[in-house]
Amino acid sequence: MASVLFIGGTGQISLPCVERAVAAGHAVSVFNRGRREAALPAGVTGIVGDMADAEAYRKLGDRRFDVVCQFMVFTPEQMAQDIATFSGKTGQYVFISSASVYEKPARHYVITERTPTVNPYWPYSQAKIACESMLKAATNLDWTIVRPSHTVRTGLPTMVGEGDVIPRRMLAGKPVIVAGDGTTPWTLTRSEDFAVPFVNLFGKSAALGEDFHITSDRAYTWDAIYGAIARGVGTSARIVHVPTDTLVRYKPDWIGPLIGDKSWAALFDNAKVKRVAGDFTCSEDLDEVLAEPIRLLKLRLSQPSADTSELDGLIDRIASEQSALGR
Template identity: 65%
Template sequence: MALSVLYIGGTGQISLPCVEASVRAGHKVTVLNRGRTAVALPAGVEARVGDMDDAAYRELADDHFDVVAQFRVFTADQMKRDIATFTGKTGQYVFISSASVYEKPVRHYMMTERTPLENKFWQYSRDKIACERLLRDQDKLVYTIVRPSHTVRTGMPIQVGNHDLVLRRMIAGKPVIIAGDGSSLWTLTRAIDLAEPFVRLLGNARALNDDFHITTDRGFTWNQIHDAIARGLGVASSHAHVPTDTLIRYVKEWEGGLMGDKTWSALFDNSKVKSVAGPFEASQDIDEILSESIVHAKERLKAPAPDESEEDRLMDRIIAAQDALGR
């Protein structure tokens, strides 16, 4: 069944492949974004330029889209505005949350949709939890919650530090920091692999007023991930293992992304989404998963390298201090 679908976002890491998959499914797609990227949308997609604070945003709801896929809500205030804007004006409001909402510290390495929602380390995750609760606490706007985990397309899954800085360290033959001993398991999913089951949730009666995560079915250690990145760049990898709590003492801002997410092993049981959207196969080959990200990274790295940054010097200091222990 062809649907009218509004994507709020639509050109991002995850949303663009979802737009493309929606077009392939025969849906009539409209995209609202701020017009700050030159990403080409598929033929037939209607592009509207605007922001969520514009008066035109409220008027957009009057088009009564069958589905509104919201990729750009991050706070409770934004969610309250969307509930007021789209209640009674769409058949399904799809909120893109995050798998980082699942309880940290973890009690079990395998996440299901029954895993409690609690993250005392990361404000980003707590804000997403607050958005989810607002949806559940009302009964007028029909919703579906989707929780991607680490999903890759143009970005690079670096565990610690600025991504392109770390890539340049790899190319220069310098060690890169990995929290702990690098053996915790992490799940990486290609955006194109998430997009197909995502689109099958749209207009799906069994998906209404429910929540789902969508990931691949296996994990990789952070050592394996960084080795694969180095392999894709054609360089040798050099790991510098540093305890997570030590890293946070150096940079408090690293706490959210590490203790709130990447330090813990995180694997996902996808049986729930498969029971509703149907079976799907997401790549389990690390080199294939990273191939598109590698292409984009190589293109970015053609730009002249910036001068050595404070973060780069800090990483050298942390690695030297850790390496000196026991000597």
């Protein structure tokens, strides 16, 4: 049994990992600001604090946890703080990066950990790459890098972060937009499936100084994903396909999530993590993969929606102008 600290611990990916770590018998503590909707498992020690409080955060390292799981570092400045806080004070520092760091487009259609980490399109990915580089250069800190791909629990898998706008449009009979022709394969992984190999990396000497992605072995087309969302809320999807280059001309900040991520095929070889964490399986039934996001979506749909008129209006405009081509 190890003493494990989760920084974050209640998010889309981290909460199932906390639950799995508790079930595996680890002594688990969670550090966050104490603002949470989901309850932590019994026996978890909550530590209320803020990473922005540098002096208080520095004391966290003095508790000397066996494993530190960092879900909340997104910038080089935050990584520098963690290196200073935990160097020489933990047996394993696990940094949650992102599979979006891999080159776009990948030179081979199956992504492995040998795929270069180069993403010139998305500042989010560039910051994660910079954090990885800093960690790899650190001394006196045994690290493991984990790169989730599109992992689902609370949020819906949409192309540019439209979230609940998409099912609300579907229910209203309005068109929704998919970049490209809708046939690009995209890997989705349930958070609860991700958690199993993630926790199995704890305390493994073979995991130190190594990077791993953890994903399902199955991909789905974007048309199939949007069709499953529609099916989950009892309607159908009116999909309008729009070239990616066209979409980013309408809204330039879509370059990151589209050209920097979702417009490319995402197929992963998980052999490396399976060698270290043991074999694992993920749900491959799309309706099952989306069951929990759809359940939580239905709870949100019963509540008044936030103002989405600007995005709705843009989607209406794009769908109308694309559909008018060739008439």
